[in-house]
Amino acid sequence: MIRQDEEMIVPEGWGFVETIDRRDFLRLTSTGLLVAFAVKPPDGALRPVWNFAEQQRTPPDFNAFLHIGANGRVTLFVGKIEMGQGIITGLPQIAAEQLNVPLERVDCVMGDTDLCPFDNGTFGSLSVWRLGPVLHAAAAEARAVLVQMASEKLGVPVAELTVKDGMVVSKSDPSKSASYGELTAGKKIERRYEGQAALDKVSEYTIIGKSYPRPDARAKVTGKAMYAGDMVPAGALHARVVRPPTHGAKITSVDTSAAEKVPGVRVVKDGDFVAVLHAHRDEADRALKLVKTTFAPSPSTLDHENIFAHLETVEVARRQAEAAGDVAAGEKGAAQVISAKYRKGYVAHSPMETHSAVASVAADGKVTVWAGTQTPFPLQTQVARALKLAPERVRIITPFVGGGFGGKSASQQAVEAARLAVATGTPVRVVWSREEEFFFDTFDPAAVITIRAGLNAAKRIVSWDSDIIGSGSRGAAMFYDVPNHRTMTKGGWSGNQGGMHPFAVGPWRAPGANANVWARESHIDTLATAAGMDPVEFRMLNLQNPRMRRVLETCAKKFGWTPKPGPSKRGFGVAIGEDAGTYVANMAEVKVDTTTGAIKVVRVVCAQDMGVVVNPEGATQQMEGCIMMGLGYTLAEEVRFKNGEVLDRNYGSYSLPKFSWMPRIETVILDSPDIPSQGGGEPAIVGMGAVIANAVFDATGVRITQLPMTPTRVKTALGKKG
Amino acid sequence: MKPIAFTLNGVARTVTVDENRDLLWVLRDDLGYTGTKFGCGASFCGACTVLLDGKEVRSCVTPMSRVAGKKVVTVEGLAQGDKLSPVQEAFVEHVGFQCGYCTSGMVISATALLEANPKPTRAQIIQGLERHLCRCGAHLRVVDAVESAAKKMAGGAK
Numbered sequence: 001m002i003r004q005d006e007e008m009i010v011p012e013g014w015g016f017v018e019t020i021d022r023r024d025f026l027r028l029t030s031t032g033l034l035v036a037f038a039v040k041p042p043d044g045a046l047r048p049v050w051n052f053a054e055q056q057r058t059p060p061d062f063n064a065f066l067h068i069g070a071n072g073r074v075t076l077f078v079g080k081i082e083m084g085q086g087i088i089t090g091l092p093q094i095a096a097e098q099l100n101v102p103l104e105r106v107d108c109v110m111g112d113t114d115l116c117p118f119d120n121g122t123f124g125s126l127s128v129w130r131l132g133p134v135l136h137a138a139a140a141e142a143r144a145v146l147v148q149m150a151s152e153k154l155g156v157p158v159a160e161l162t163v164k165d166g167m168v169v170s171k172s173d174p175s176k177s178a179s180y181g182e183l184t185a186g187k188k189i190e191r192r193y194e195g196q197a198a199l200d201k202v203s204e205y206t207i208i209g210k211s212y213p214r215p216d217a218r219a220k221v222t223g224k225a226m227y228a229g230d231m232v233p234a235g236a237l238h239a240r241v242v243r244p245p246t247h248g249a250k251i252t253s254v255d256t257s258a259a260e261k262v263p264g265v266r267v268v269k270d271g272d273f274v275a276v277l278h279a280h281r282d283e284a285d286r287a288l289k290l291v292k293t294t295f296a297p298s299p300s301t302l303d304h305e306n307i308f309a310h311l312e313t314v315e316v317a318r319r320q321a322e323a324a325g326d327v328a329a330g331e332k333g334a335a336q337v338i339s340a341k342y343r344k345g346y347v348a349h350s351p352m353e354t355h356s357a358v359a360s361v362a363a364d365g366k367v368t369v370w371a372g373t374q375t376p377f378p379l380q381t382q383v384a385r386a387l388k389l390a391p392e393r394v395r396i397i398t399p400f401v402g403g404g405f406g407g408k409s410a411s412q413q414a415v416e417a418a419r420l421a422v423a424t425g426t427p428v429r430v431v432w433s434r435e436e437e438f439f440f441d442t443f444d445p446a447a448v449i450t451i452r453a454g455l456n457a458a459k460r461i462v463s464w465d466s467d468i469i470g471s472g473s474r475g476a477a478m479f480y481d482v483p484n485h486r487t488m489t490k491g492g493w494s495g496n497q498g499g500m501h502p503f504a505v506g507p508w509r510a511p512g513a514n515a516n517v518w519a520r521e522s523h524i525d526t527l528a529t530a531a532g533m534d535p536v537e538f539r540m541l542n543l544q545n546p547r548m549r550r551v552l553e554t555c556a557k558k559f560g561w562t563p564k565p566g567p568s569k570r571g572f573g574v575a576i577g578e579d580a581g582t583y584v585a586n587m588a589e590v591k592v593d594t595t596t597g598a599i600k601v602v603r604v605v606c607a608q609d610m611g612v613v614v615n616p617e618g619a620t621q622q623m624e625g626c627i628m629m630g631l632g633y634t635l636a637e638e639v640r641f642k643n644g645e646v647l648d649r650n651y652g653s654y655s656l657p658k659f660s661w662m663p664r665i666e667t668v669i670l671d672s673p674d675i676p677s678q679g680g681g682e683p684a685i686v687g688m689g690a691v692i693a694n695a696v697f698d699a700t701g702v703r704i705t706q707l708p709m710t711p712t713r714v715k716t717a718l719g720k721k722g
Numbered sequence: 723m724k725p726i727a728f729t730l731n732g733v734a735r736t737v738t739v740d741e742n743r744d745l746l747w748v749l750r751d752d753l754g755y756t757g758t759k760f761g762c763g764a765s766f767c768g769a770c771t772v773l774l775d776g777k778e779v780r781s782c783v784t785p786m787s788r789v790a791g792k793k794v795v796t797v798e799g800l801a802q803g804d805k806l807s808p809v810q811e812a813f814v815e816h817v818g819f820q821c822g823y824c825t826s827g828m829v830i831s832a833t834a835l836l837e838a839n840p841k842p843t844r845a846q847i848i849q850g851l852e853r854h855l856c857r858c859g860a861h862l863r864v865v866d867a868v869e870s871a872a873k874k875m876a877g878g879a880k
Contacts, residue, residue, distance in 0.1 A: 084820030217813070220819050220822030221819070223755075223758070223798045225822050226756070227823060238751070280747055281751055282744055283743070351823070352823040353761075354760070402823030434763055628860075629859045650764050651762055651764075656856075657859070659861050659865065660848055660852055
């Protein structure tokens with residue numbers, strides 16, 4: 001899979017995630033132009049679970065490489081990973097644009113801790129939004145160096161030179177030219193990105209803003225695309241780890257004697273960590289069933305119904321996320337004050353590829369782990385600690401990742417594979433079963449959100465007091481014109497503060513924002529009804545932010561929204577939000593079967609302002625994916641549990657969105673050349689709960705304040721009304 | 723353990739295995755065909771779908787005893803050399819995937835669907851893929867791809 005050019009080795013196919021080894025890397029970068037560039041840490045709000053500061057071995061201003069070789073090919077080395085979101089196309093587009101090279105001349109090596117400089121991880125819609133501008137500037141730096149070198153070589157002043165198609169050419173005499181390859185051949189030039197070189201103007205872009213086919217398409221439709229579980233070093237064994245039946249249960253005895261008698265089975269026991277191994281996965285599965293275990297039961301008495309009362313009473317300190325004015329004083333000026341409590345359950349990430357990893361120990365003791373992970377560098381540290389090795393003795397390689405959605409920010413399976421590879425002295429594959437995936441997932445947390453808002457006689461929102469338990473503050477920032485508001489949070493969307501959740505919780509696509517936007521936009525709709533106003537007009541009356549107004553207007557136009565106060569019986573809903581710097585509006589049409597309680601989402605329109613769009617097709621696919629995924633947490637997905645036991649363990653009882661759920665989907669990306677590229681992987685999902693809940697209210701006159709809106713809940717709510 | 727003979731992507735194979743073992747793991751672990759994916763192990767998700775005598779089956783619950791003497795086609799067996807099958811081409815053209823993990827099974831099912839019903843309605847395509855799960859939400863593109871493959875294949879057959 002590695003193609004060898006005259007004097008260097010590059011991965012085959014531009015943008016392809018491939019493995020090249022350290023020796024190849026050194027050969028590749030031994031000559032040519034190498035630019036190192038920096039990514040500033042993102043906002044504190046997006047900081048993930050663990051403390052990266054102590055893990056960061058490389059200086060924080062040294063995050064990625066861009067290399068131009070003697071054959072004129074550009075190679076990006078980035079610690080990001082490809083999990084379906086399409087940065088495999090987007091990042092090379094940015095470099096190709098500024099370097100004036102055809103896109104197919106750009107290769108991309110991703111998520112390999114031996115080859116790529118440190119990266120925190122792939123999450124938060126950060127890759128294009130935060131890495132993109134720096135990559136862009138680094139490409140400008142590289143181009144400036146090449147033009148300077150060409151000037152010296154050709155004897156033409158820099159101002160007289162232009163760049164086209166990987167060539168530096170004299171403007172007045174096109175016969176005077178030098179290719180990037182000629183300029184870098186046999187030289188070793190190292191540059192650090194200084195941020196001085198000028199960028200092209202947005203109006204001059206020829207590659208950014210265009211849609212390109214995905215380089216991984218062919219591999220993915222032919223079964224050749226490799227995921228972590230597809231890596232099979234010689235002699236590799238599958239491992240199945242003995243698990244407790246419930247969260248909080250402790251193993252008291254393990255009897256592996258029957259399993260050990262199965263031909264080809266090996267057993268590893270390391271304290272509580274017990275695994276059975278076999279070359280064939282299904283035979284390892286059978287051997288696992290022969291292991292007899294006893295457990296001390298979980299002390300947990302929580303379940304998916306009593307969890308909400310628990311979250312409200314559990315002692316965890318609140319903190320103020322945002323405040324302005326004086327809420328109490330604001331309420332004095334209100335004609336009506338409306339309160340409501342919103343509840344949502346735990347939701348699984350459930351990527352189609354379960355957590356998978358393959359670990360192998362070389363003769364010199366160096367450990368290589370192929371892992372399906374969103375965070376190869378933090379994982380490298382985690383594995384090194386577990387094995388008591390220096391981090392550089394561990395290499396994480398990230399092949400294609402079969403979906404992440406935040407759930408593969410945690411990668412316990414890779415630690416398990418590495419421990420077992422060391423213990424057995426043979427390569428080990430750990431591919432979680434679907435049941436393990438449902439058990440060890442870092443669920444999107446359950447949440448209880450209470451909002452109390454005041455409306456004055458002029459139909460203006462004069463106070464807003466929100467108390468968020470479980471989902472943190474993402475998506476809750478106040479962008480309506482509310483003079484007096486306050487947002488308090490208790491616990492966040494990850495980290496399980498104060499042990500308030502019975503199992504691990506963590507980032508789930510637009511973490512916390514799905515709950516927070518749903519509660520806020522549901523409440524805004526309730527206020528609109530109280531004001532006797534159309535929900536779009538009510539929002540516009542209380543909204544000055546021009547960017548958000550434009551997004552809402554665009555969405556309404558596309559949808560064909562005509563004003564009518566709710567409930568209009570049309571089944572129309574609206575929701576707006578902001579996520580990862582992108583402004584988004586959703587509108588939906590639903591039909592509610594009042595006999596069964598089933599909600600059919602007929603149509604969803606989504607408009608977003610995401611600044612300069614790098615790849616419109618890719619961005620559109622992310623919006624479509626958000627809409628489909630959003631149907632799940634809105635209509636069906638809720639992890640049920642009792643006394644530490646996860647009751648939903650496979651798709652027989654836990655339903656992901658299906659083909660038949662698909663509404664008519666229409667998307668609009670606003671032309672927004674003056675705003676730099678913002679995040680695109682998550683924004684379109686944040687309004688899905690609200691837009692459907694609001695449409696259900698519009699259809700039925702019933703406000704449902706619990707997600708998911710299962711048929712049973714809808715029926716119950718409709719019954720109460722009647 | 724007993725020898726089980728079958729055809730894999732047109733090539734005769736014999737494997738000596740416990741006949742209760744499931745086809746998925748024989749394909750992946752014994753024969754190195756990793757294009758067929760493990761997703762749920764209980765026939766819910768469709769990632770492991772292969773063709774058995776032209777009919778789609780969930781290989782994670784298909785014991786080798788059922789495979790004996792039959793023709794198995796996996797995702798690796800659809801292209802003719804470098805030439806993608808019409809369904810594969812349509813998945814590429816319409817980007818009927820994101821992470822790609824469920825894609826093998828969907829491509830296989832779509833192939834079987836169009837074999838059985840060369841002119842499906844959109845509703846029939848949706849029904850045909852209903853038992854396939856995709857977490858990325860590429861559903862719209864997948865249906866577009868299958869619809870377009872049907873049209874192209876109908877055009878080519880005339």
